[in-house]
Amino acid sequence: xxxxxxxxxxxxxxxxxxxxxxxxxxxxxxxxxxxxxxxxxxxxxxxxxxxxxxxxxxxxxxxxxxxxxxxxxxxxxxxxxxxxxxxxxxxxxxxxxxxxxxxxxxxxxxxxxxxxxxxxxxxxxxxxxxxxxxxxxxxxxxxxxxxxxxxxxxxxxxxxxxxxxxxxxxxxxxxxxxxxxxxxxxxxxxxxxxxxxxxxxxxxxxxxxxxxxxxxxxxxxxxxxxxxxxxxxxxxxxxxxxxxxxxxxxxxxxxxxxxxxxxxxxxxxxxxxxxxxxxxxxxxxxxxxxxxxxxxxxxxxxxxxxxxxxxxxxxxxxxxxxxxxxxxxxxxxxxxxxxxxxxxxxxxxxxxxxxxx
Amino acid sequence: xxxxxxxxxxxxxxxxxxxxxxxxxxxxxxxxxxxxxxxxxxxxxxxxxxxxxxxxxxxxxxxxxxxxxxxxxxxxxxxxxxxxxxxxxxxxxxxxxxxxxxxxxxxxxxxxxxxxxxxxxxxxxxxxxxxxxxxxxxxxxxxxxxxxxxxxxxxxxxxxxxxxxxxxxxxxxxxxxxxxxxxxxxxxxxxxxxxxxxxxxxxxxxxxxxxxxxxxxxxxxxxxxxxxxxxxxxxxxxxxxxxxxxxxxxxxxxxxxxxxxxxxxxxxxxxxxxxxxxxxxxxxxxxxxxxxxxxxxxxxxxxxxxxxxxxxxxxxxxxxxxxxxxxxxxxxxxxxxxxxxxxxxxxxxxxxxxxxxxxxxxxxxxxxxxxxxxxxxxxxxxxxxxxxxxxxxxxxxxxxxxxxxxxxxxxxxxxxxxxxxxxxxxxxxxxxxxxxxxxxxxxxxxxxxxxxxxxxxxxxxxxxxxxxxxxxxxxxxxxxxxxxxxxxxxxxxxxxxxxxxxxxxxxxxxx
Numbered sequence: 001x002x003x004x005x006x007x008x009x010x011x012x013x014x015x016x017x018x019x020x021x022x023x024x025x026x027x028x029x030x031x032x033x034x035x036x037x038x039x040x041x042x043x044x045x046x047x048x049x050x051x052x053x054x055x056x057x058x059x060x061x062x063x064x065x066x067x068x069x070x071x072x073x074x075x076x077x078x079x080x081x082x083x084x085x086x087x088x089x090x091x092x093x094x095x096x097x098x099x100x101x102x103x104x105x106x107x108x109x110x111x112x113x114x115x116x117x118x119x120x121x122x123x124x125x126x127x128x129x130x131x132x133x134x135x136x137x138x139x140x141x142x143x144x145x146x147x148x149x150x151x152x153x154x155x156x157x158x159x160x161x162x163x164x165x166x167x168x169x170x171x172x173x174x175x176x177x178x179x180x181x182x183x184x185x186x187x188x189x190x191x192x193x194x195x196x197x198x199x200x201x202x203x204x205x206x207x208x209x210x211x212x213x214x215x216x217x218x219x220x221x222x223x224x225x226x227x228x229x230x231x232x233x234x235x236x237x238x239x240x241x242x243x244x245x246x247x248x249x250x251x252x253x254x255x256x257x258x259x260x261x262x263x264x265x266x267x268x269x270x271x272x273x274x275x276x277x278x279x280x281x282x283x284x285x286x287x288x289x290x291x292x293x294x295x296x297x298x299x300x301x302x303x304x305x306x307x308x309x310x311x312x313x314x315x316x317x318x319x320x321x322x323x324x325x326x327x328x329x330x331x332x333x334x335x336x337x338x339x340x341x342x343x344x345x346x347x348x349x350x351x352x353x354x355x356x357x
Numbered sequence: 358x359x360x361x362x363x364x365x366x367x368x369x370x371x372x373x374x375x376x377x378x379x380x381x382x383x384x385x386x387x388x389x390x391x392x393x394x395x396x397x398x399x400x401x402x403x404x405x406x407x408x409x410x411x412x413x414x415x416x417x418x419x420x421x422x423x424x425x426x427x428x429x430x431x432x433x434x435x436x437x438x439x440x441x442x443x444x445x446x447x448x449x450x451x452x453x454x455x456x457x458x459x460x461x462x463x464x465x466x467x468x469x470x471x472x473x474x475x476x477x478x479x480x481x482x483x484x485x486x487x488x489x490x491x492x493x494x495x496x497x498x499x500x501x502x503x504x505x506x507x508x509x510x511x512x513x514x515x516x517x518x519x520x521x522x523x524x525x526x527x528x529x530x531x532x533x534x535x536x537x538x539x540x541x542x543x544x545x546x547x548x549x550x551x552x553x554x555x556x557x558x559x560x561x562x563x564x565x566x567x568x569x570x571x572x573x574x575x576x577x578x579x580x581x582x583x584x585x586x587x588x589x590x591x592x593x594x595x596x597x598x599x600x601x602x603x604x605x606x607x608x609x610x611x612x613x614x615x616x617x618x619x620x621x622x623x624x625x626x627x628x629x630x631x632x633x634x635x636x637x638x639x640x641x642x643x644x645x646x647x648x649x650x651x652x653x654x655x656x657x658x659x660x661x662x663x664x665x666x667x668x669x670x671x672x673x674x675x676x677x678x679x680x681x682x683x684x685x686x687x688x689x690x691x692x693x694x695x696x697x698x699x700x701x702x703x704x705x706x707x708x709x710x711x712x713x714x715x716x717x718x719x720x721x722x723x724x725x726x727x728x729x730x731x732x733x734x735x736x737x738x739x740x741x742x743x744x745x746x747x748x749x750x751x752x753x754x755x756x757x758x759x760x761x762x763x764x765x766x767x768x769x770x771x772x773x774x775x776x777x778x779x780x781x782x783x784x785x786x787x788x789x790x791x792x793x794x795x796x797x798x799x800x801x802x803x804x805x806x807x808x809x810x811x812x813x814x815x816x817x818x819x820x821x822x823x824x825x826x827x828x829x830x831x832x833x834x835x836x837x838x839x840x841x842x843x844x845x846x847x848x849x850x851x852x853x854x855x856x857x858x859x860x861x862x863x864x865x866x867x868x
Contacts, residue, residue, distance in 0.1 A: 287383050293473055294380030297389050300471055308394025316613065323633045331646060334631040341621065 019071040021110065024092070025078050025085045032088070032095035039065050040103050066106055075110060076117035086154040089114055093161040104165075111162045118155060132168040133177075140180055148181050156181055302352060309349050317342045361509050363725025364464065364481040365517070366497070368424065368433045368549035369576070370397035371460060372722035373468045375476070376730035386730065388525070388723045391468050397718055398467070402459050404429045404446055411463035420608030422577040422584070424549050431456050433549055438500070439493025454500045461504030480507050480763075482729040484514045484721050487554055487568040491834035491853030498832055509763050510735060511833060512728055514721050515543035515554035516563055516859055518689050520733070521724025522714055533558070533861060539684040540566075544669065544702065545721075546692035548576035551665045553672045555683075559793045562757065564738035564858025566793060567676040574665040576692050579658050583615045586657040587630065587647065595642035607635040614645075622651045623696055655697045665692075666701040685710045689717045728859065735760040738858040739789040740796055741805065741827060741835065746776040749798055750788065753827055756796075760857055761831045768828045774819040775841070781814035783823055785839055789856060806837055806850040813843040833857060 018026070024035050041058045048055045067075060079085045089111060096107040116122075122135050136159050143152060160177065163169035169177075208221055321338040324331035363374040372390060379387040392398070393413055403415035410418075415430060424433040429447030431437075437444050437453035444451055468478045483501065485494060498508045512520075519541060523529045536558045545552040551574050555567040592598050610632055621628035632645040655662070673680055686706045692698055693713060702711050714720055727733075737758040742750035754769045761767050775783045788802040812821050821843040829835045835852035 287378070289475075290378040290383055291380040294377060294389075297377075297391075297471060297473075298380070301390075301392060301395070304392060305395030308396055312394065313617070316617070320631055324631050327631075327633065327644065331629070331631055333648075334629045334646070337621075337629045 019067055019074070020065060021067045021071055021075055022078050025075065025082075025088055029088070032091035033098075036092065036095050036099050036103055036107070039106075040100055063102075066102070067110065072110060072113055076114050079114050080117060083151040083154060086114075086118075086151065086158055090154065090158045090161055093158065093165060097165065108162065108165060111158060115155075115159065115162065120155075120159070127166070127168060129168045129170075129173075132163055132166075133173050136163070136177055137180065140177065146183070153181070305352060306349065309345060313345055314342055317345075360476055361480045361482060361729035362468070362476070362478060363517075363722050363727070363729050364461075364483045364501075364506070365397075365514070365719075365722035365725055366435055366457070366460065366483055366485075367397070367400055367514075367547070367721070368435060368486075369400055369547055370718065371400045371464055372397045372719060373464050373478070373481075374719070374722040374726035375468075375473065376726045377473075388521075388726050390719045390722060391464075391471060392719075393467065397722075398460075398464060400433050400435065400460055402431045402434060402456050404431075404449065404451075409459045411460055412467075417609060419612065422580045422612070424572075424575075424577065434460060435489075435493075435497070438496040439490055454496050454503065457497065457500035458503035461501050461506055465504055465506055479505055480509050482510050482512055482725045483508045484517045484725050485511050486550075486552065486570070487513045487515065487565055488570055491832055491851065491855075494832045495834065507763055509729065512725060512735070512859065513554070513565060515545060515552060515556060515565060515568075517724030517728065518545060518721045519543050519556055519687055519724070520563065520859060521720045521722075521727055522687055522689075522712065524727040524731070525716075525723065536684060540678060540682050542669065542672075542683050542686040544686055544688045544693070545690045546574075546576070546665060546688070546698065547690035548692075550575050551668060551690075551692075553668050555672060555676050555678075557793060558861075559738075559858075560757065561861050562736050562738055562793070562858040563861055564793055564856065567672055569668055569672045569675070571665065571668055574661045574668075576690075578661055579619070579692070579695075580612065580615050582657045582661065583618065583654060584611060586653060587611070587615070587618075587645070587649070590647045590649070590653075591642070591645055594647060595640075598636060598642040599638060600636065602637045604635055604637050607632070611635065611645075618649055618654070619695065622649070622654050623694055626651050651696070659697075662695075662697050662701060665698070666705065669705060680705065683710065685712050687712050687714070689714060689720050691718055693717060734762070734860045735833070735857045736860040738793050738856040741852075741855075742788055742790075742796070742802070743771070743825070744786040744788065750796070750802065752796075753787070753825065754829075756793065757860075759860065760829060760833060760855075763831050766828055766830045768826060770827075771825045773823050773825070775812045775816065775821045775823055776818055778812045778814055778816050778818065778821055781811060783810045783812045783821075783839070783841065784808070785810065785825065785837075787827075787837060787850075787852070793856075793858075805835075805852045805854075808837060808839050808848045808850050810839045810841055810848045811844050811846040812841045816843055829855065 020035070020039065024030065024032075040061060042061050043056050044059055045054045046057050047053065079089060092107050093111050096104045099107070120135065120139055122131060136156075140156070148156070156177065160169065160174050164174065211217060317338040321335045321342075324334035324338070360375060360377070363376075365372045365374070372392070374391065375389045376386050377389055379385045396413070398412040399416035401412065401415040401419065403410040403418050409415075416432075418430055419427060419432065421427060424436060425431075426444055426446055429449075431444070431446055431451075434453055434456040438457060440453060444453055444456070446456070465478050468476075481501065483497065485497065489497070494511060497511075501508050523532055526532060539558060541556045541558075543552075543554045543556055545554070549572065551571045553569045554565045557564060557566045588600055592600070614630055614632055618628050618630060627648055627650040630645060630647050630649055634643050635645050636643045669686075670680075673683075683706065686702060688699075688702055688711060693702070694717070699713065702713075705711075716723065737754060737756055737760060740752045740756045741754040742752050745751050751771075753771050754767075758767065785806075785808040787805040787808075789805060790796040791801040791803050810823065812823070821841055824840045824842065826838045826840075827835055828838070833855050835855055836849060837852065838847060838849045840847045
């Protein structure tokens with residue numbers, strides 16, 4: 001059941017002495033860095049071995065001052081009562097970045113608990129980036145008024161800090177959430193839509209100049225500019241290198257295209273040559289068949305003709321000559337004539353068998 | 358190579374021929390003749406029981422000369438085509454189409470076994486005698502079809518011979534051009550018949566203008582005379598010789614001996630004939646042993662020679678043209694190798710105008726193959742005309758009309774009105790000019806067909822419309838159908854003797 005954290009009555013009695021964590025919220029404003037230093041170190045009085053006089057010295061505590069559950073509950077209750085206390089917690093989260101692991105962990109746990117107490121529940125556990133983003137976006141979209149009220153902005157900044165520290169946010173998502181928080185609703189936008197400027201009116205310098213500048217802020221911006229400038233220069237070099245590479249690649253591409261065109265032309269020429277060759281092969285195959293069949297026919301006809309002559313006239317004439325030789329008396333004239341005719345015929349037919357050349 | 362081939366389905370011999378690239382030079386085409394033992398296939402079918410025997414083996418069974426049926430042997434089945442009655446062969450009734458189909462089948466199988474790659478020998482240009490009528494042509498087509506041969510086109514034998522002769526000459530185009538409007542006599546003296554055909558080149562159509570044939574002077578008659586002469590000489594040598602006791606094997610031997618004697622006497626003055634044991638008798642007379650001289654042979658057949666050569670003058674007289682108008686005489690057929698006939702032809706035409714070809718036995722088949730190769734079509738040689746009421750002739754189908762190839766037909770229609778229906782009939786006379794190119798009013802006509810069509814006798818002159826349809830089919834048979842549109846009567850007549858010739862336009866592209 002949702003409860004209003006600012007109006008929730010507690011049945012638990014207040015502690016007799018406030019924890020430093022609660023005092024940080026309720027007391028006189030102190031630097032978050034200094035507070036966290038006190039939580040990690042203690043000041044003890046020691047005797048100076050040279051002078052023998054007592055002197056104060058900072059020493060890391062054996063264990064940091066970790067709030068127990070009671071203190072945490074009280075911390076949440078106190079946080080909900082005043083708007084600027086969310087900002088103080090946010091500063092704690094911000095400052096814990098350079099603290100020890102245990103302090104950083106403690107602060108984040110307190111922040112998680114406080115966020116939940118303020119009505120923003122992340123589920124399921126363990127929390128992942130998508131769930132975190134969707135939960136914050138859902139929370140923001142449920143708030144219709146723009147610009148956001150100061151306490152809502154404070155809570156949004158706390159969420160962004162926690163998300164960033166817990167690596168649940170990337171830069172783009174963080175800015176997206178900020179944009180979403182600062183963008184007017186569509187209804188209002190349509191009514192007051194001015195002409196779009198051609199150039200952004202807000203620059204990084206504008207952001208810088210509207211920020212309450214501290215030495216640390218400036219140092220951070222300085223560091224940011226150095227890094228971004230170096231990155232920009234590196235990107236510029238990379239772009240230049242890539243541009244040079246693109247030019248080279250384009251030249252290579254043009255050269256390759258030219259080569260491809262030449263090869264294509266050569267291929268087309270070869271394909272045409274192949275087609276002509278295949279056509280010629282087909283023609284030659286036809287010619288081979290024609291030549292083969294032609295000579296086959298000639299051989300066949302020559303054989304038939306020779307068979308006809310031998311089996312016909314020659315055999316018959318020789319048989320007649322033989323009959324005439326075997327008769328009594330032998331018919332010499334018949335024999336002579338048949339032999340003469342046979343010789344003439346053989347001589348005539350031999351011309352068929354002679355090579356044509 | 359599924360080339361259309363040439364087929365000479367001759368009276369005595371048949372041949373298939375194919376035009377194909379010359380293996381010595383593939384750019385030049387030459388004609389292959391598919392012979393048997395170097396000779397044409399005899400057009401003889403023997404039915405010994407079982408499968409028919411065709412060709413030389415069948416011819417070897419013949420014991421006598423002549424054409425027709427001899428026992429169980431049919432020589433020249435072509436002569437029976439077109440007859441509605443069957444022929445009795447060895448006591449078995451056979452259809453002339455089936456007998457002819459046996460010859461076609463034999464020729465085709467012989468061609469197929471030669472191994473011409475890819476040529477199934479299914480489409481042919483087939484030669485026919487000029488005198489072959491439409492019904493015989495239709496039967497011939499059917500016979501070929503039974504043997505798996507589709508007749509692409511018919512062509513007349515003398516035209517095929519002339520085309521084959523000219524086509525084989527090196528300068529044939531020039532020679533053809535020079536023959537425009539000239540006359541050529543094709544003199545084909547074969548074993549069965551003598552055919553004389555007067556041909557003319559007219560407007561790129563090679564056509565026959567006059568044709569005459571003689572079956573009484575064919576080579577078989579010469580052989581018969583020669584056999585009689587031999588017998589007479591033998592009987593004079595042996596007065597007691599009994600030729601009634603001729604040995605059974607002697608018939609075929611004598612026929613062959615006559616053939617040999619003719620060949621011998623074409624190159625020598627005399628020849629010695631000797632055949633042992635031709636008579637089944639004792640003594641010397643059983644052997645044939647005699648000397649035969651060329652004068653004796655020529656004396657025995659002189660009347661036949663004179664009759665044959667005399668046909669030339671008869672044809673020229675009938676055609677009304679002098680011998681000098683003949684550009685040349687193409688002499689073909691086996692008989693023209695006989696010296697006496699050659700000399701007679703030389704006497705008539707002189708050496709320069711007589712062309713005795715070496716390929717006399719095959720030139721018709723060669724011509725058919727060249728016509729198939731050159732894709733030479735047939736055209737109507739003379740117009741088909743109709744006699745008009747004013748005694749003039751009006752043209753129904755013009756000269757030069759391309760005639761249909763296999764499976765096609767052409768049709769022409771003419772509409773007219775009956776001039777005088779008073780007797781109830783319209784008379785039609787279809788005719789053609791006697792001479793190609795001479796179709797003016799006064800030129801002589803030869804009738805094709807007469808029709809008498811009933812019309813309405815009560816109709817006024819020029820009232821009843823008449824319709825005449827002339828359809829020519831791939832057998833080159835024209836059917837004339839006349840119809841009276843009022844009386845609703847139809848009469849038909851068939852023309853079997855259309856005059857057609859070879860269109861030589863295509864020669865310009867021939868290779």
